[in-house]
Structures are given as structure tokens and as C-alpha cells.
Amino acid sequence: MRSRRQLLLRLMEWPVADWAHSSSQNNALQIFASTSNVIALNTSSMTSGISNCTTGKAVAVQARQEHFVAENIENIRTDMVKGDGEYLRSYAEILGCKSSAYPKFQSLTREKITEIFSAPGSVAILEKTKEILGSNTDMLASCNHLT
Helix, strand or coil, X not given: CCCHHHHHHHHHHCCCCHHHHCCCCCHHHHHXXXXXXXXXXXXXXXXXXXXXXXXXXXXXXXXXXXXXXXXXXHHHHHHHHHCCCHHHHHHHHHCCECHHHHHHHHHHHHHCHHHHCCCCCHHHHHHHHHHHHHCCHHHHHHECCCC
């Protein structure tokens, strides 16, 4: 592994923008440009992984939803047919629906069960459920994890 000094010396050999080579500029500017590039790159790499936490959170929510549906697909279908049940309640919960919206969730998913389960695979079922709920104004306002 190279030492920090070796890295800085190597960076000072790299071409710097034309404005840095004007006659009024001196070597100090080149040194500043080289060292600031090193610092900026490190800072950028340190913060880029955490700068958009919302996206990371949304990805985690989506993964949890996909896992839930994949593991419980038949139980969700059974509860939708019945119009209630532990798995249907959990499905509403994992989609971020408020408990006050559950009766509407029940009736809407029961009414649209054929459409929800028309596409094969758990991800398609999840996306179809989100699409149906998202097209309903009340459900869109009551469920936080439809997008």
C-alpha cells in the first residue's frame, strides 16, 4: 500500500486544469489542487453511501415486502378469499396502511383478488396490489409504503 506522501507526490504529477498553469499561478496552487482532489475524493466516497438514506430505507421496505409475500403467498390468498385473517392484516401492515384503513383494504383486495393474482410470482402480486391500492385515493393517503 502506498503512503499518503507517495500518493500526494503522484497526484502532483497529474495534469491540472489549464487555468492552474497560467503565468500568475505558482506551484502552491498545483499543490493545493492536488491535495484538495485527494481530500474531496475521500470525503465524497465517505458520504456518498449515506447521503440518500431515504432511498436505502425504501429499498429495505421493498425487500421486506417482497420477502413477506414470497413466504406467505398462499396464506395471503386464503385470507383475501375469506376477507380477513392474520396474513391479510400483516400484508396491510407491511404496506404501511393505517389500522383505520383496514376495512377498505379488506374489501378492495377481496374485490380485486383475481386481478391481484393474475400475474405469476410474488413480486408481480405485490406490485399489482400496490397499483390497485395506489389508484384508490383513500388507500393512497392511508398507506405509506405503496411506492
